[in-house]
Amino acid sequence: MAIIEKISRRCLLTLSNGSKIQATITIPKPTKPIFPEKMERQFIESFNESQPLLVNKVVKCHIMRN
Numbered sequence: 246m247a248i249i250e251k252i253s254r255r256c257l258l259t260l261s262n263g264s265k266i267q268a269t270i271t272i273p274k275p276t277k278p279i280f281p282e283k284m285e286r287q288f289i290e291s292f293n294e295s296q297p298l299l300v301n302k303v304v305k306c307h308i309m310r311n
Contacts, residue, residue: 249273249274250273250274251271251272251273251274252271252272252273252274253269253270253271254269254270254272254308254309255267255268255269255270255308255309256268256269256270256285256288256306256307256308256309257306257307257309258303258305258306259303259304259305259306260301260302260303260304261301261302261303261304262301264301270288270308272284272288281308281310284308285306285307285308288306288308289303289304289305289306292306
């Protein structure tokens with residue numbers, strides 16, 4: 246059984262109605278280097294797919310560096 250390392254990052258989520266939410270996300274640690282923009286796009290896609298009945302979709306995500 247493999248144990249997957251996870252990292253926690255603070256991020257700023259922008260919803261489709263214009264509201265902004267500061268949140269802490271926990272994501273699997275990447276096995277190879279990944280640009281933050283690509284990580285943000287993947288998070289937005291997976292979050293919106295996992296919440297199909299969500300009224301306000303996530304349109305933008307900014308992951309803080311530290």
